[in-house]
Amino acid sequence: MSDGPAIETRGVTRVFESRKGFLFREKTRTEALKGVDLVVERGAIFGLLGPNGAGKTTFTKILSTLLLPTSGTALVLGHSVTKETAWLRPRMGLVLGGERGLYNRVSGRENLRYFADLYGVPIAERERRIGEVLERVGLTDAADRRTEEYSRGMKQKLHIARGILHRPEILFLDEPTIGLDPKSARETRKLIRSLVSDGVTIFLTTHYMFEAEELCPRIAILSRGRIVARDTLDGLRTLVGGDRTFEVEAYGFEDREIESLRHLPGVSKVASEEYGPATRLTMRVRTRETTLDDVRGLLPGHPELAVRERRTSLEDVYLDLVEEEAT
Ligand SMILES: Nc1ncnc2c1ncn2[C@@H]1O[C@H](COP(=O)(O)OP(=O)(O)OP(=O)(O)O)[C@@H](O)[C@H]1O
Ligand SMILES: [Mg+2]
Incomplete structure (x- = not known):
């Protein structure tokens, strides 16, 4: 060959x-x-x-x-x-x-x-x-x-x-x-x-x-x-801004709350979508220094708050890149 x-x-x-x-x-x-x-x-x-x-x-x-x-x-x-x-x-x-x-x-x-x-x-x-x-x-x-x-x-x-x-x-x-x-x-x-x-x-x-x-x-x-x-x-994963993805759910967020999440170290993207009666924020996180506790700390007024972390999947990457292209 x-x-x-x-x-x-x-x-x-x-x-x-x-x-x-x-x-x-x-x-x-x-x-x-x-x-x-x-x-x-x-x-x-x-x-x-x-x-x-x-x-x-x-x-x-x-x-x-x-x-x-x-x-x-x-x-x-x-x-x-x-x-x-x-x-x-x-x-x-x-x-x-x-x-x-x-x-x-x-x-x-x-x-x-x-x-x-x-x-x-x-x-x-x-x-x-x-x-x-x-x-x-x-x-x-x-x-x-x-x-x-x-x-x-x-x-x-x-x-x-x-x-x-x-x-x-x-x-x-x-x-x-x-x-x-x-x-x-x-x-x-x-x-x-x-x-x-x-x-x-x-x-x-x-x-x-x-x-x-x-x-x-x-x-x-x-x-x-x-x-x-x-x-x-x-x-x-690096290209779309991080191999960690945080999902944050509550009944609605204020703009200033979303803005404060964007300013956490290593956060490259915060996208918001309606998820049934709740709103889900999806965050792409580049570094280890930002944790789920930091996110909780910035959102004190939400007793119903649910946060979880997962690895950024190919689907996330794909949607980010294709979306970016469409805008
Ligand atoms: N023979 C053809 N005549 C005219 N337009 C065509 C022809 N073949 C493909 N196209 C157009 O070229 C574009 C690309 O089509 P293509 O089939 O390559 O896409 P694809 O990525 O394979 O899509 P899918 O995921 O749906 O299979 C489309 O806009 C399609 O309408
Ligand atoms: Mg095809």
Whole structure:
């Protein structure tokens, strides 16, 4: 295997132009990606997060040579996704998920035969390879049933089996556990982890924060077509102002009380939201010197006051960064 990053993009943009309205006279223009610079190291799982419509699928499709960028450059395994597709395609796998892309009237095994031929898996090796991937994703027993009888989770496993059939060096997974029950989702995550131990680089998008937290040592957040952060989870916590989060609840706070909390040492943010009949303040705290007792001390007039501390989660980080971008 060669060195260098698994993915390296510079200024990748993508514009979609479509027509709508009477006689399709109205032109709409969507800038899905507005200059994405991203480096992803080899041999790990990299997570891309972002709100609906942020451009994650568009970016994943560009990296996997399914879609052309409007401008910018993108290298995968050191090769251009626009100029070296013939070199790249056998070395990468893409799993877009969902119900599409499978032949429902034939069995899982027959689906894989079709894709094995498409990917140029040698005939002599084909059946053994199919048996291996079926085993790997836990579909051996269902292999000869028609795919239309498969549950959503089984279809997703078959999609992943298809994605690894030709032993790619890099695998793109767009929301691999969407719509799966907790047990199937957990099995899928286990499978994803096992692929990494075989040396496959995985690029994954997800809306499940705990999934990214569990699987991805490094994470990027895409918002409105731009990368707004790229770091380890700890790095992202620092970026949003602290790895401690205080939650403070009472029946309403005065502005001066909130202001006094903001002035405690190490407090980077105090956000207020209605929480049932109560108001909840969420505080991001950077240092150890400020404690829950300091918070209690500043809010004497609230017999109903409830305070607790927890570790800043990826969800907190995500919401802070995406919110910041929106304002
Ligand atoms: N084929 C297309 N034609 C026109 N617009 C498109 C097309 N594909 C995507 N878009 C637009 O590009 C933007 C980014 O879409 P994309 O599917 O990449 O987002 P996403 O981050 O994957 O969202 P989600 O989390 O909902 O999957 C959206 O505004 C979308 O409407
Ligand atoms: Mg998407």
